[in-house]
Amino acid sequence: MLDVAVAYNRYKFLGEEFLTWLWFVVATTPRLLGEMDQNFNSLDIGNRIVLENRKKDAVERITIKGDGASLEEGIVALRKGALVTEMNLVYRSAKHEWKFTIKGESLNISSLKTPHIGLPETPEDLEGFVLEKTYLYDNLLQFLEKVYRHYIYLRISKKWQKTVVPAVHQWIDSTN
């Protein structure tokens, strides 16, 4: 395997394309995500999305935030060649809800809120609490890993250039 630092910088576009593709899937074919989780309810864009356009020498960054914010400017940025570098998502499965932010270049998760469980009241409750939290973290991370794996298989296949890129292009062009 490549040196880790080299691989991080050289392939960070993979994470940003992943988030851009994920937005496209959420907007056009969310049923695909149901194949990754048998209890899947929905995946929605949350209250923050960051895009960057690194064409030419300058970096243009567009941040859209706020509950219910319009994503129009994000689409405009995509039209200019920007990619999603960070997005807040709301994942619902088995009628539970996870909110989190994922960063493209690192795939790091932040601001993760799992379905609520009560804090442990006594030291004896701690193990049960940790195991329940671990189960909830695992649910989300496994789902994301499956979605990413699906994307990677697509990304290295001929289908990517032949059908996915034109479909994303069309979505960007036709969305107001």
Add this chain to the structure above:
Amino acid sequence: MDTISGICFIFQGLKFYRMGILSSSVSITRYKVEGKLDQPIIETISRGLKKNAIPEIDEDSTEKTSGWTSLHNPYQPDFSGSSFVYGNYLVFSLRMDKKNISPKVLKKRLMIESARRLARSGREYLSRNEKQLLKDQVMHDLSLKIPATPNIYDIIWNYEESRLWYFTNLKNANEELETLFIRSFELTLIRLFPYTTAVLTSELNDHQKDALGNLSPTPFVA
């Protein structure tokens, strides 16, 4: 305070002051663990945790330190028995302690000490070397008086699946984890970012790994 009420007191404190797993909002950096431990695993891990447990620096002049601590008792690390084993997971924390000396306090102490030395010697200036020695002395004295501020980052390690979650995205905390982990367990942590996630978790064959290595950015627009 007897032992039981002591534990309860610490536990109440834990609820109010802890971030990480006990917090309502967390950050996670994912890692793949490379390598296997000597049997019996729990004892090997316990040894590594104890060997690099966080030392207390409040009573000496050390400015910063780091080491392992326990989730249930982060200010008095306890790795006895299997106290860090939660079901199939190994759960503990990395604590980084640092004495934050305010630049304004440092400046004030330096000016006072500097004036005192000049008055004592009858001279008008201190040499560059004397100033440096004075600064070191003042830093040392302040470090003895100022308690270290602890930062605690939780870890959940699934040994069987060679996966580890670290509950922070902070760069220096991640670097500290990677260094301390290899020193304690002689196992390497590989951070899971786009490339490593694809190579290490997507079960690609050699042909697919080659294809991945040859990828270049996609322009989604013409």
